[in-house]
Amino acid sequence: MLRVLLVTDTDKPIGDLRDALAKLGYDMLAEPATPQALHRVVERERPDVIIIDTESPSRDTLEQLAVMNATAPRPVLMFSHDANQQLIRSAVNAGVTAYLVEGLASERLAPILEVALARFAQEAQLRERLTQAENELAERKLIDRAKRILMEQQKLTEPAAYAALRKRAMNQSVKLAEVARQIVALAQAQERPD
Numbered sequence: 001m002l003r004v005l006l007v008t009d010t011d012k013p014i015g016d017l018r019d020a021l022a023k024l025g026y027d028m029l030a031e032p033a034t035p036q037a038l039h040r041v042v043e044r045e046r047p048d049v050i051i052i053d054t055e056s057p058s059r060d061t062l063e064q065l066a067v068m069n070a071t072a073p074r075p076v077l078m079f080s081h082d083a084n085q086q087l088i089r090s091a092v093n094a095g096v097t098a099y100l101v102e103g104l105a106s107e108r109l110a111p112i113l114e115v116a117l118a119r120f121a122q123e124a125q126l127r128e129r130l131t132q133a134e135n136e137l138a139e140r141k142l143i144d145r146a147k148r149i150l151m152e153q154q155k156l157t158e159p160a161a162y163a164a165l166r167k168r169a170m171n172q173s174v175k176l177a178e179v180a181r182q183i184v185a186l187a188q189a190q191e192r193p194d
Contacts, residue, residue, distance in 0.1 A: 001025060002113075005047035006032040009054050009061060017053065017109075024110050035061035039068050049075045049113065052096075056082035062094040069095025073127075075120035077112060097123075139177035146180035149187045 004026045006018060022028050033041040035058065042050070054061065057080060065076060075097045080087075083101045091099050098116040143165065150161040169179045 001027045002048040002117075003027045003029055003045070005029045005041060005045060005050045007035060007038055007050060007052040008032045009035050009052075009058065017051070020109055021051075026113075035064050038064040039071075042068050042072055042074065046072075047074060049077070049117065052076065052078045054078065054080050054082075056080055056084075057087065057091055062090055065091075065094040065096065073120075073124070075116045077116050139180075142177055142184060143180040146183040149183055153187075 004021055006021075006028070018028055018032075029041075029045050029047055035052070035054075038050075038061075052061070052065075057078060068074070069076075073095060076095055077098045077100065078091055078096045079100050080091075081101065088099050097120045098112060100112065143162075146165060147158060147161040150156050150164055151158060154161075154164075156164065165176055165179055165183075169176045172179065
């Protein structure tokens with residue numbers, strides 16, 4: 001059962017939305033949060049999805065979403081009456097998964113939520129792959145730097161320096177990147193004046 005946090009910055013009641021989501025089988029969290037409390041409530045309640053009801057998202061709301069998205073990303077659906085294209089782009093850049101301009105029809109909620117959840121899962125996979133690729137590139141650069149150090153210090157060819165790194169990694173039962181990190185750290189320590 002998905003845990004849903006409602007966020008509103010309007011004075012209009014959102015009891016109908018709460019009731020519609022509860023009827024669809026969603027676990028509704030406490031009282032609706034304000035945009036200013038969003039990050040704190042997300043950390044405390046750990047919702048699976050966030051639904052924001054707003055006339056027009058304020059800069060504060062978008063900033064809170066960006067902070068939340070950087071530290072604890074969640075699928076976010078935003079229902080707004082403002083169809084300004086720049087505002088929509090800003091909302092998406094802040095982490096909004098789905099921005100809907102038309103009203104909140106309860107029969108549309110389930111499919112909209114499913115699409116938002118699927119899109120968020122796909123984006124999470126892409127972020128994970130990007131992080132993995134960045135880590136692999138950083139490790140490759142570190143290994144190349146360690147090879148250059150060994151080539152200079154021990155007058156080795158590149159294949160021989162790589163073989164030395166591999167042998168050390170096998171002997172220490174650690175990853176090649178860890179041995180490279182050790183070699184680079186040692187070389188940096190030797191370069192520093194006392």
